[in-house]
Amino acid sequence: MSQLLDKPPTATAAPSGLSGPADPPSDAAPALSPADLAARHGLTVSGARPSLPAYVRQLWHRRHFITAFATAKLTAQYSQAKLGQLWQIMTPLLNAAVYYFIFGVLMNTRHGVPDYVPFLVTGVFVFTFTQQSVMAGTRAISGSLGLVRALHFPRASLPLSYCLQQLQQLLFSLCALVAILLAFGVPPAPSWLLAIPALALQFTFNAGLALVMARLGAKTPDIAQLMPFVLRTWMYASGVMWSIDTVLKDRHLPHAVTVLLEANPAAVYIDLMRFALIDSFHAGRLPDHVWAWAVGWALLAGVGGFIYFWKAEETYGRG
Template sequence: MSTVYEQRLLGVAGPDGDSGLSPGDLAARYGLAVSGKRPSLAGYTRQLWSRRHFIVAYATARLTAMYTAAKLGQIWQVMTPLLNAAVYYLIFGLLLGTKHDIPNFIAYLCTGVFVFQFTQSAVLSGTRSIADNLGLIRALHFPRACLPIAFTVIQLQQLLFSMAVLATIVLATGEPLTYRWLLVVPMLLLQSVFNSGLAMIMARIGAKTTDMAQLMPFIIRTWMYTSGVFWSVTTFTGKAPHWVAVILDNNPALIFNNLMRYALMDSVPASSLPNHVWIITCAWAAVVGLGGYMFFWKAEEEYGRG
């Protein structure tokens, strides 16, 4: 008796010849949907926006817990980029002598290190954001884009803590406080959008190819060497082929570095920036930010499975 009932419920003709509804018809009649089905892009965006408080709270909690085991605690948020800057100053400024070609090399170097580390850390943590949080993904239902975006927010919070130190260094090395410092706000906003998109791209790739987390530090290091963090790219592009110079001059990491230097350092003239720099910066943020978001959304159903 139960077999006949189950067959009719599933839409299979029973022994008496009755034909029931198909599973698809039953699902449509009772408003059922596939578990974990990817929502539309607009619906996904609404879900993501509704969890904006979760993203900030999660990022803040992770940032607080990050240094709990260290005796200096949150001080490492500032000490890490400062120590990196000290190492690069020793190697490139003193041993290789690049400081002689750059006015106020200390401020130039520290600004490049702080700004590039924001992108570097966002990309590296974004690459591992899915693979390292499978337990959370499988236990709770939420837009998976929350994770790479949250890790980008963590790096932004770290940078904001460090900006006070960077401002002190810039002022201590003789740079004046000017109206150009206001440009820091739109620059960081555009870089955050760019970093979020890049983090989401790498999160999807890292979720499929776990070895990418091991490869990314080498890729990021190569990118850093071509981004003018501790040397002036113009010393090379002046002698390089035109197409190489165009690629290097439009490197987004270099543009973000130089924009921050232009904002904070009076010794960095507007002529050091490429033509239409703000249009280029907005284009990078829009293309990578929106493109990364859509790229990540397309694989929403696959995260945490397998």
């Protein structure tokens, strides 16, 4: 019972069956509308956005994919290089060396900052973590359109996976950092354990920010071209290579600027990390309520970013 259609079938036409001559449409009872037929058999609309709890559950089911994807990306990164995975540690070390040469030696920002090298390297590594997470997040959807268009999975897997890759990268950097700390005579202390909650909060913050950027970048991929400039400005304002509290002490800046500098999430996470790792960076150099800021930023970005990303779940990779 095939039909040759010169015109497209009308919307109300019964779906054409295939089972041959046994059931000509004429002897059937009034045909069900497609919607009724779908409802009767429990069919659902393809590609609809799941509810927030269902989305979280789907994401949890994909946790192995998220980690495997992150590890695979990390491994694939240097697989063509002769030195291979050694670059995981070489890259952050070279980065720190460049910053030390420019800011420590040429511009002498080190003046008045004790343990300048550990101070600088911690700042560079911690900020790089946020910076790279944001950059990776911006490209997470727009750069993986093939994957998004071919397979079905909660799209938040991608930005989260990229953030996880950055976390793994940071852990390599931290190995280098520990070597630097010991080499510059910073003694190991129990306070080093504070690095764990500080990193956990920073990871949550980064993930949230990456989710926001992923949605923006999916809509307008050009943002990826703009982000390096935004991020560089952010870095210079975050006290990566200069000490915020030393600068604030000497100058009489308006109160709003002081608060803004101290509440800056990147500065908060950098300061916490320095406080945890460097003994000369004592609690007196931390801004007020720094842990509250750290938790607040993590919650705001993490929860807000996740919901913001989920709201557009069904639109990624389309059109």
